[in-house]
Every structure is written in C-alpha cells, then in structure tokens.
Amino acid sequence: MQDAITTLINSSDTQGKYLDNSSLERLQNYFHSGELRAKAAMTISANAATIVTRTTAKSLLYTDITAPGGNMYTCRRYAACVRDMDYFLRYATYAMLAGDPSILDERVLNGLRETYNSLGVPVGATVRAVQAMKEVTTEMLGAEAGKEMSLYFDHICTGLG
Amino acid sequence: MSLVTELILNADSEARYPAPKEIRIYQDFVKTGDQRIRIAKVLAENEQRIVQNGSARFWERCPNTPSNCGNDRKTASCQRDQGWYVRLIAYSILAGSERPLEEIGTVGIKEMYNNLEIPIRNITECMRCLKEEAMSLMSEEDATEVAPYFDLIIHSLS
Numbered sequence: 197m198q199d200a201i202t203t204l205i206n207s208s209d210t211q212g213k214y215l216d217n218s219s220l221e222r223l224q225n226y227f228h229s230g231e232l233r234a235k236a237a238m239t240i241s242a243n244a245a246t247i248v249t250r251t252t253a254k255s256l257l258y259t260d261i262t263a264p265g266g267n268m269y270t271c272r273r274y275a276a277c278v279r280d281m282d283y284f285l286r287y288a289t290y291a292m293l294a295g296d297p298s299i300l301d302e303r304v305l306n307g308l309r310e311t312y313n314s315l316g317v318p319v320g321a322t323v324r325a326v327q328a329m330k331e332v333t334t335e336m337l338g339a340e341a342g343k344e345m346s347l348y349f350d351h352i353c354t355g356l357g
Numbered sequence: 358m359s360l361v362t363e364l365i366l367n368a369d370s371e372a373r374y375p376a377p378k379e380i381r382i383y384q385d386f387v388k389t390g391d392q393r394i395r396i397a398k399v400l401a402e403n404e405q406r407i408v409q410n411g412s413a414r415f416w417e418r419c420p421n422t423p424s425n426c427g428n429d430r431k432t433a434s435c436q437r438d439q440g441w442y443v444r445l446i447a448y449s450i451l452a453g454s455e456r457p458l459e460e461i462g463t464v465g466i467k468e469m470y471n472n473l474e475i476p477i478r479n480i481t482e483c484m485r486c487l488k489e490e491a492m493s494l495m496s497e498e499d500a501t502e503v504a505p506y507f508d509l510i511i512h513s514l515s
Contacts, residue, residue: 197362197365197366198362199359199361199362199365200361201359201361201451201452201453202358202359202362202452202457204451205359205448205451205452205457208448209448209457209461212441212444213444214397214400214401214404214444214447215397215401215447215448215451220394220397220398223390223394223451224390224391224394226387226390227387227390227391227393227394228387228390230383230384230386230387230388230390231384231387231388233383233387234380234383234384234387237374237375237380238377238380240374241374241375244374286372286374289374290365290368290369293361293364293365293375293383294361294362294365295361299365299369303369
C-alpha cells in the first residue's frame, strides 16, 4: 500500500530527486490534517458497530434483499453482509488515515466485483449501502472529517461499479 | 514505507482499528510535520555543501581512499553516492521511519561496497563526516532528529 507520504517519496526517488516545493506543500497539508484524521479514526473505531447497524437499517433492512429469495435472506448471508460492511468501514478508515486509496484497491476491491457476481450479491444494493454508510459516518463525524471519509467510500463504489 | 503505513498494516494484520497508543504515535508524528519539512529542506538545499565539506573532513582523516585517488570519475561517483544518502535521510525524516533509507540504501550496502572494492572502514568514516557536517547546519533539536539515520547507515556497515 501507499500513503500520502510514500507516494511522494517514491515518485521523487525514481527521479533521484528531493521532494519539490509542490510535493512538500501537499505533505504539509497532510500533516496539518493529521489531527482531524486521528480524531475521526478514534470516533469510527469506538462506534463501528453502531455505524454498521445504522447503515443496514437505512439501506437494506426494509427492502426485498432481506426477504425470502433475497441475497441477505438467511442469517448466514445476513451475517456475511454485516461482516463486509465492517470491512468497508475499517478499510475506508485506514485509507483516510493514509490519505491514499491504494489499500482499498489492494485489499478490498481487487476481485471483489467478480466475487460478488459469482455469489449473486447485488452490486447495486452494495453501492447503496456504502452510500448510506457515508451519510451515517458524516452525520457522526461532522462535515469536514465526513468529507474526507466520503472520498474513500466513493472510491469503493466506483471500484464496485 | 512510512510510520503511517506501518501502523495501518500492523492494525490490519490483526483485523482491528489502530489502537489508542498507535493513534497517539500518529498524532505525535503529524504534529512534528513542520519540523520534518524544515529538516528535509535544509538537507536538500545543502546537499552539495554537506558532501563537499564532509569529503574534505574525510580526506583529512583518511587520505588514502578511492574518492581521493586523483581519478575524477571515482571522486564524482563516490560523492554522488554520498549525496544520495543525504537524500534518503531526507525521505526517512519525512516518512518518520527508517524504512525508506533501509529499503533503498542500507539493505545490501556492505555487499555492494565490497563488490565495488571500496573499503568499508573508509565509507564508515565518510558517513561520520557527513553526519557531523549535516548536524552542524541545524539546531540541536533538528540535529537530534537527523543523527539516528546516519547512525543507521554506520551500523549497517559494521
């Protein structure tokens, strides 16, 4: 995986150069946003289960997906869905701390769409759920940190779509 | 690899959120961001000076060495390497981790210089000179941040 710092270091190193002023400025912005990121990570960590519960209630619970014949029908499938929501939230939080989406690509999205297709998990409903998670998280974190997290929830949706 | 990536990969290997202690380490790291950028700038702007003055110091202590043998090409490539180490240290300062320096510049360092037939004792001394020169350009606080990375190079040569 990469983060806001290592991407800049790696691209400078392949040219044998120090970080130029625009890279240093980006780094400075990242450092200055660090406190916000740390606080957001702590809040999400303390409320992860609540976020997932609210997300499911908001986007999945009262739709056909939980009824017989739906892909969340049977407790086993329901549990697998909740587990995946947990994963999305945790990896989006990692990416937000890193200031870079690469960990999502490498550890969540790589092959996910194909897996979901083969398991019959509807991608449309998954995307709706991730969007709902974005709203729930933003409500909890406030606009500024919510906006930062949204980048990574949207990244998941784009990767699935 | 940076302190941030290290911390995330650690948490992920146990499928958990970063622990309070790790978040505190992260907070301390980002708080020192301005200092890190300042140090990286000093190293970037003074690389030539560190290398030139460091070499002069080194040749005084160790006159019989490939970079001082009268072959300009050798001198240039030795000094180019020295400049690279200053750059790698700047990366590590920004990353808050020895990993960039290790990954790019110290894993295999002994084997490489042995292969180049450059005496390890000389490089070690040269690194000490670069360290002294770099530290002399900085406040005590900044120098304390930089010194361990030169020491890491020196240790990996021993």
